[in-house]
Amino acid sequence: MTEQTGQTQESERALRSRTAPPLTAPPPRPLGEHRRWPRSFADRLSAPLPGVRAMARLAREGALRPSPQGLRGIAELPFAPGPLPAVDTATVAVTWAGHASWVVRIGGLTVLTDPVWSRRILGTPARLTPVGVRWEDLPPVDAVVISHNHYDHLDAPTLRRLPRRTPLFVPAGLARWCRRRGFTRVTELDWWESAELAVPGREPVRFDFVPAHHWSKRSLTDTCRSLWGGWVLGDRRGQRVYFAGDTGYGHWFKEIGRRHPGLDLALLPIGAYAPRWWLRDVHADPEEAVQACEDLGARRMAPMHWGTFVLSAEPVLEPLARVRAAWERTGRPRAHLWDLPVGASRVLAA
Template identity: 70%
Template structure:
């Protein structure tokens, strides 16, 4: 059902995920996977007390009304379609080979420990087709939203990082596949063949309560259609060596969904959140043909002005010599399909 993926060729065939896939032996902690030590409590508290985790009020008032929001109809989900729709933050509706896959679905207006979202969800829940799979990058509240998942049928296939299967089982989900880095699974596509879901590394961390730091893993996902077209969903991540390694193991990535926001102050957030220059560099390391920015314009989690990530990523993309048409700066609710 799951396997290690070590080569750089086509994914090996595996069986579709079975109901309630049980995790194999997992470590109690994944702290050894951290790229860098996490900031100390004192540094975080000092940043919070000085207001360094929020943009200036005048920037919010001036720029939030200008954030791009253009909800539109979802692309038709045909057997040869590979398309993405940005619902906001790290939530995407991915149409791939006739299947609908949600990434880190957060349809809530407010979540624990996070300011209220400043833009609406780009896709109405009622407009979603039946969901064939959900992939989760890690357990932070702005990526793993219990209220949103509760709206799904309990037999919806969930693909989660190592250490999260028990959390899903407590919420009565019956088809949970828990994966470590470089492990993958496949689900059958309506038009034949399988869509492959591989869990890949990221530079981040996990915590949901006071006593569970790094008790579950974090990462991104590689979605591969039966015809070989690939989408990399980075989840939440800082910049580092894993992008080049992912690109080596999974050549020919057609689209990288990469975070560009929540990066200031850099002294605290650099290890776990890419800024726009780092996101563009990560796209090049991956060898991805296109990039679609995410993780901005939804929740104001840090101190950069709300529109700054968009301005900077366009500047960095141009400075890197990449064609403008290969940077998909979608509005919230916007869609685009791969050729």
């Protein structure tokens, strides 16, 4: 069997697994393996990308940023940096650094999600809130997970701060970008695949890559050339944190919950949703994020992807008010909504 034929069969198996999951989860993939992928992942889109008419409508309406009144809440954005909590191998702790960047402590490891420590990203104004954790206050970073390649989730200046032997876990098709920048331990996964990282003196942690309702693009010529998704991080005690990355609402949440029952915490995006006709397919609004948490069967929810960068037209404080109201309507314990200020932490005891 040629390598290309083997890759074709591997891609077909991955496509079938989206609707017909195996009875048992496949074993973890080897770390750092070099793999071949299809030229495009456009067949994974949940909805067609906007066309010329939609772009023209957006230009006519000009609803790209909040109104002056919607920006008045900037001074009230919650920002309360504090020291990272002390943890052991049995403790899970999360700290919101802002946007989709979290410091996740699990199994004794320190894992960064979509780390963006830059003051600004391409095409947007500067950050509304500072980074919640100073880079020099981070413990040694044991791993990084990337959800997709958009600039507010994959930030080259931040990654350059890391040692090049830092393990990176990335979507299918993105390893080449990372390796070109000198990273030597890059593991790229397809949906429903996993890998496991064992660090001496710590517990092994499993990284499962799961679907999202989104897309990828970093230049004019690479639309959907790499995959997009979220991550489930789990330790040997069965404690698991779901990091959604960037996603709209849709059917994948129930499937993720079915394959990963009993999630302890879901880190879910609630911002960058207006105008709704433009962003509905790729960005969940606060009410949809709460419904996604319900679909997942997650015990707790921590909102993210709001209050950091101005990416859309909703008032800057609106996502927080709406997610709190939506959560209250569910009747679930208020303490299970971890609506953290930027820089704050929560600990999940074993």
